[in-house]
Amino acid sequence: MATMQDVANLANVSLATVSFTINNSKPVSPKTRAKVEAAMKDLGYRRNAVGSALARGRTHVLALLYPALQHRFSPTSVRFFTSAADQARLRGYNLVLWPMSNDAEAVSELTSSGLVDGVVLMEVQLDDPRVAELSGSTVPFALIGRTRDTAGIPFVDVDFESTVEKAIDRFIQLGHTDLVLVDGGIGNQLLGGYGPVARTRKVFGEVTAQRGLSGAIMSGVHSSAGGRELAKEFVASHPETTGVLMMNEQAGPGFVAGLQQAGYRLPQDVSVVAIASSLDIVSMSEPEMAVYISPADELGRLGVDTLIDRLDKLSDTLPQLLIECSYSSGATMGTAPKRKK
Amino acid sequence: MATMQDVANLANVSLATVSFTINNSKPVSPKTRAKVEAAMKDLGYRRNAVGSALARGRTHVLALLYPALQHRFSPTSVRFFTSAADQARLRGYNLVLWPMSNDAEAVSELTSSGLVDGVVLMEVQLDDPRVAELSGSTVPFALIGRTRDTAGIPFVDVDFESTVEKAIDRFIQLGHTDLVLVDGGIGNQLLGGYGPVARTRKVFGEVTAQRGLSGAIMSGVHSSAGGRELAKEFVASHPETTGVLMMNEQAGPGFVAGLQQAGYRLPQDVSVVAIASSLDIVSMSEPEMAVYISPADELGRLGVDTLIDRLDKLSDTLPQLLIECSYSSGATMGTAPKRKK
DNA sequence: CTGAAAGCGCTTACAG
DNA sequence: CTGAAAGCGCTTACAG
The missing domain is CATH 3.40.50.2300 (Response regulator)
Structure with missing residues (x-):
């Protein structure tokens, strides 16, 4: 690899001048600039970012x-x-x-x-x-x-807080009174837990209580198989629940699949909305899930x-x-x- | 940030000696090593990788x-x-x-x-x-x-070649004679096309011809919506086809969903196998797809x-x-x- | 076992 | 507008 010194030698200028023309850090005469640029082209010169980083303190x-x-x-x-x-x-x-x-x-x-x-x-x-x-x-x-x-x-x-509140109010408008929040688990308790889950659980608890609804929480792993597991668990443990907030992106389609395998019809028996997920994921399930799309x-x-x-x-x-x-x-x-x- | 020189000063040794003890690049007496290590701890020293990279030509x-x-x-x-x-x-x-x-x-x-x-x-x-x-x-x-x-x-x-051949033979064993390969498109033609797609198309064409099967190719975008589009297109254009090799991971579940929305039953009407995909993706669809899992x-x-x-x-x-x-x-x-x- | 010094490839005050 | 030189933080022959 050619160095800046090589370019300077070939162009018959100083190392500093090469640097000035490359970085436009000081005025350089058109003639000199031309010589330097020709030399760079000849040598296929490329600035070494490590040298530059050491001098400038920036790697970009x-x-x-x-x-x-x-x-x-x-x-x-x-x-x-x-x-x-x-x-x-x-x-x-x-x-x-x-x-x-x-x-x-x-x-x-x-x-x-x-x-x-x-x-x-x-x-x-x-x-x-x-x-x-x-x-x-x-x-x-x-x-x-x-x-x-x-x-x-x-x-x-x-803004999980406002998103979850809106989702709950949407369920209320549709007449639901018994909700479950499905998430991916709180993560490392030692670190206070994963932010989105911790905040969502908190606001879910507060808002369901305040609106006089029944609200439970379930967790499963972040995978489609996890979603199918969750569906089985849901069918067994929450026979009264009619509304699900699904905040576990990767488990979403598996959960919907699992509910149907268990004989539930959506949305006649249970309604589901994905929270902070994406259109691409929700359209993998049949029927396609409603979703609050993560920005x-x-x-x-x-x-x-x-x-x-x-x-x-x-x-x-x-x-x-x-x-x-x-x-x-x-x-x-x-x-x-x-x-x- | 403390530098190696700072450590050397505090430990009353030379810069070189600090480097030797950090890198174990030369023998250092236990006493000296102790002094250096104490100084490093005191200063919270960490080696600057940029300086090291410039000298050694390695960033790791x-x-x-x-x-x-x-x-x-x-x-x-x-x-x-x-x-x-x-x-x-x-x-x-x-x-x-x-x-x-x-x-x-x-x-x-x-x-x-x-x-x-x-x-x-x-x-x-x-x-x-x-x-x-x-x-x-x-x-x-x-x-x-x-x-x-x-x-x-x-x-x-x-090994797309052998994988596709095995998939085709599996279809043959099940009595299928009319197959479609669904992929994600060849990509940039100027670059000769995306390797997996190019190779798969080639072997699919060769093997279906050799086995006397009908084989067609369809392409769609890498998304669930793309899969649903493909399903519509498939239903319209390939009424006779009973076997699908799905080599478009993200479109897979959407394709299965779309087939069912169009009234097809799987596998009674059409069989589908995913190629070079993953268990997690195929279990998002209901029913779960058979799959040749990418290693x-x-x-x-x-x-x-x-x-x-x-x-x-x-x-x-x-x-x-x-x-x-x-x-x-x-x-x-x-x-x-x-x-x- | 330890150290002084050159060098890695740049940038940038400073001088002219 | 151009250049000589110091310096960024390390590593490593070379010498002792």
């Missing part, structure tokens, strides 16, 4: 930290990633997906390595040790999700914008954004049966 | 190149990634997912940046320009997938092993591995109907 690489070895990627997580990567590219950065457990030590190792300019966290726990670690460091970061205490922490997140594209983009604004010193405000899910109707929502089955 | 980061902005991640692709990342970690490397189009220029920019030690390619096209670029460079690489001409190229791939975990692991063996100079052989899909039965496979519907 951002890491999206995802505990991929612990949590399987949901389709919605994939959208977060692709949308974030896209936006990063537009703004001149490379965003890469960096698999890493929710572990303060690992984060600090990465951020002190100098290999990345900033990090975006996903799958945030209420007492996430990574956030504490980052708050004490100088490396810019942003969360997609949020911790229990959000003071001073830049984040963007789904994944928007949040991915905003999370990256938040981070880059700080890196580029474009903003010193502290963005804390909540975005609601949007409702899309589906054939699994109907009026409550007079008497189930 | 590997990039899995995936055109994430062009191709949506399938669940099987996710498995490739997590399995590869896991194996890389076991062997002392960080594997990150680097979104990048099938573009020689972009690859060369990355590999000459010095930020990664090697790359693994996915979504390989028959005439993939990235492979030509990498073959001419000094950066180690491996493919998950393969090009048309594989001479001198290290790769691991699904994604194994291939992800082997792809990384291939790359790291070269990086660590453990092997100078050229691995070229093909692995068959394994069959898992499902309720969508049955004997051919006497007369359809």
Whole structure:
């Protein structure tokens, strides 16, 4: 690989001049610029980012930290990633997906390595040790999700509270009085639990109580087989329930399949709505599920914008954004049966 | 951030000695080692990977190149990634997912940046320009997938040829004579087309002809909605067909749903088997699809092993591995109907 | 076993 | 507008 020095030699200029013309960091005469550019082309020169990073302290690489070895990627997580990567590219950065457990030590190792300019966290726990670690460091970061205490922490997140409340009120309008929330489990209790689940359970409990409804909670694994398991359990344990809030994206289609295998008709016997899921997943089931769609594209983009604004010193405000899910109707929502089955 | 020099000062030794103790690159007396380690702890020292990379030419980061902005991640692709990342970690490397189009220029920019030690390619096209670029460079690489001409190229791939042949013979055993292959489209014709689709079409055409069967090909987008579209098209255009090879993972459940919405019973009217898909996807449909499961975990692991063996100079052989899909039965496979519907 | 020094490929004050 | 030189944080022959 040709180095900048090689280019300088060939063009008969100094190393510094090559740097100035590449970076447009100082005025360079047209004639000199031409010589340098010709030399670069001749040698097929490309700037070594490691050398540059050491001198400048910037690699222009951002890491999206995802505990991929612990949590399987949901389709919605994939959208977060692709949308974030896209936006990063537009703004001149490379965003890469960096698999890493929710572990303060690992984060600090990465951020002190100098290999990345900033990090975006996903799958945030209420007492996430990574956030504490980052708050004490100088490396810019942003969360997609949020911790229990959000003071001073830049984040963007789904507004689970308002979404769940709206979903419950939709069930009420349809005459349902007995609801179940199905989720993917609270995760690591030591870390305060997985944010979306913890918040959703809380508001589900509060709102059902306040509206005088019966509300129970079930959990299963994040897979289609998990959904089928959940359906069996649901049929056995909740014969009176007519409305299900499904907040376990990957289990959704399996759950619907399992209900039907057990002889339930949707929505005549049971109504189901997916929470914070995607059109692609809900249309895998027959009938297609109604869904509150996660604003994944928007949040991915905003999370990256938040981070880059700080890196580029474009903003010193502290963005804390909540975005609601949007409702899309589906054939699994109907009026409550007079008497189930 | 404390530097190695800071540690040396505090421990009253030279910079070199600190490096020797950290890297175990030269013998260090126990006493000196203790002093250095104490100083490191005191300062919370962490080695800056950029400085190290510049001196050593190694970052211990590997990039899995995936055109994430062009191709949506399938669940099987996710498995490739997590399995590869896991194996890389076991062997002392960080594997990150680097979104990048099938573009020689972009690859060369990355590999000459010095930020990664090697790359693994996915979504390989028959005439993939990235492979030509990498073959001419000094950066180690491996493919998950393969090009048309594989001479001198290290790769691991699904054995589509033998898998498709077995699937066809299974249909024959069940009495089917009229088959359709559904795929996700050939992709970029300029690049020779997407390897799995090109190879599968070829062998499907050859084997059906050789066995005296009728064989047609349909393509649709990689989504559940795409699957429902395909089902409509199938019902309209292929009234005689009784067997479907579904090689479009994300469209699979939507296709099954769409067939049933059109009044078909599975497998009484039509049999369907998924090719190179996953248990998780096929169990989203009701009934669950039979499937030839992609050996994604194994291939992800082997792809990384291939790359790291070269990086660590453990092997100078050229691995070229093909692995068959394994069959898992499902309720969508049955004997051919006497007369359809 | 330990250290002084050159070097990895860049950037950037400073001087002219 | 151009250049010589110091410096970013490490590693590693070389010398002792």
